[in-house]
Amino acid sequence: MKNKITIATRESLLALWQAKYVQRRLEEQYPGLTVELLPVTTKGDQILDRPLVEIGGKGLFIKELEVILLEGKADIAVHSLKDMTAECPKGLAIAAVTSREDPRDAFVSHKYKTLEELPLHAKVGTSSLRRQAQLLHKRPDLEIQSLRGNVQTRLRHLDEGNFDAIILAAAGLKRLGLADRISSYISTEESIPAAGQGVMAIEARTDDAETLELLSFLHDKEVASCIQAERAFLA
Template identity: 85%
Template structure:
C-alpha cells in the first residue's frame, strides 16, 4: 500500500475544508498513511471582475488541479462536484463521491426573510446563470448582479450593502460553519440545483489502481447512481456554467426520481420536467430528460446562447 498521498486543492477556505475532510478520512482508515495538501490558486479564483461565463466557464476552477494530477505532482484532487465539467479529461476519473450535503440554494439577506419578501427591483447577487434564470422566471422584477469570489467575499459584499440578498449553496455555508447566515432555504422545486450540488468528488488518475483502491471506502454508490443521471444530462445539454440548466436526482428504494430544467438567461423561457425509473438506468434517465427538454425548446435556447 502507498505510504503517502498528495491532495491537490484550491486555496479557498471551502476547498481546504473539503481537502482536510478527505485527509482526515484517509488517516482514520489508514493510520500509517501520510497525507499532504498541495494548495493551488486556479484561474477561476484569480479573475474575479467578470462573470464566470465570460472567462471560460467553471472548468477554470479545476483545470490547474487536473494538470497537476496528470503530471503526477499529486495523487488526487478534491472538488465540489458541481464545479466539474461534464466529462473528466482523458487519463482522469472520479474515484469517489461522498454522501450529499444539503443540495438546496440558500437565500442570505440582512434585511429580508425570503425571496417573496424582496421588494420590486431588489439587488440579488449570484455567479450562477442557473440561479439567475430560475430567479427571473419567478421574479422578473429583480435586479440580478454578478457576484464572484469565495464565500467570505460574497458575504462581505452583502454586509457592505452592495446587495439586498445573495444566493449561495447551502452545503458550502454549512461546511464552513456559516449555517447561521442562511436566512431561508429555496426549495429544490423553486430552484433546481446544479448537477452534483452538495457532493464532494475525489478525482484521480485512471491508471493509478492503488490509489483508486485506497479511495473506495469513501465512495457512496447510491449517490453515485444519482450523479450518473445528473452528469449524463449535463453532458448532453453541453452543460457548464454557460448553460442555464439544472438537474437533481433523488434515490428512492431502488429507483431514482429526476427533475431538470433548461432556460434562457432572462428566465422568460423555461422548460422543466421530471421522470423516475430504476436506479440501474440512471444514465438513460438523465439522457432521456435532456432529450425531452431539448426537444421542447431547450435546443433553440442553447443554440441562441452559442451565437452570443
C-alpha cells in the first residue's frame, strides 16, 4: 500500500476545509498513511473583477489542479462538485463523491429575512447565472450584480453595505461554521441548485489503481446515482 498521498486543493478556507476533511478520513482509515496538502491558487481565484462567464466559466477553479494531477505532482484533488465541468479531462476521473450537505441556496442579509421582503430594486449579489435567472424570474425588479470571491470576501461585501442581500450555497456556509449568517433557505422549488451542489468530489488519475482503491470507502453510491442524473443535463 502507498505510504503517502498528496491532495491538491484551492487555497480558500472552504476548499481547505474540504481537503482537510478528506485528509482526516484517509488518515483514520489507514493509520500508516501520510496525507499532505498541496494548496494552489487557481486562475478563477485570481481574477475577481470580471464575471466567470467572461473568463472561461467555473472550470477555471479546477483546471490548475487537474494539470497538477496529470503531471503527477499530486495523487488526488478535492473539489466542490458543482465547480466541475460535465466531463473530466482524459486520464482523470471522479474517484469518489461524499455524502451530501444541504443542497439549497441560502439568502443572506442584515435587514431582510427572505427574498420576498426585499424592497423594489434591491441590490442582490451573486456570481451564478443560474441564480440570477431564477431570482429575476421570481423578482424581475431586483438589481442583480456580479459578486466574486471566496465566502469570506462575499460576506465582507455584504457587511460593508454594498448589497441588500447575497445568495450563497448553504453547504459552504454550514461547513465553515457560518450557518448563523443564513437569513433563510431558498427552496429547491424556487431555485434549482447547481448539479452536485453540496457534494465533494475526489478526482484522481484513471491509471492509479492503488489510489482509486484507497478512496473507495469514501464513495457514497446513493449520492453518485443522484449526481449522475444531475450532471447528465450538463453534458
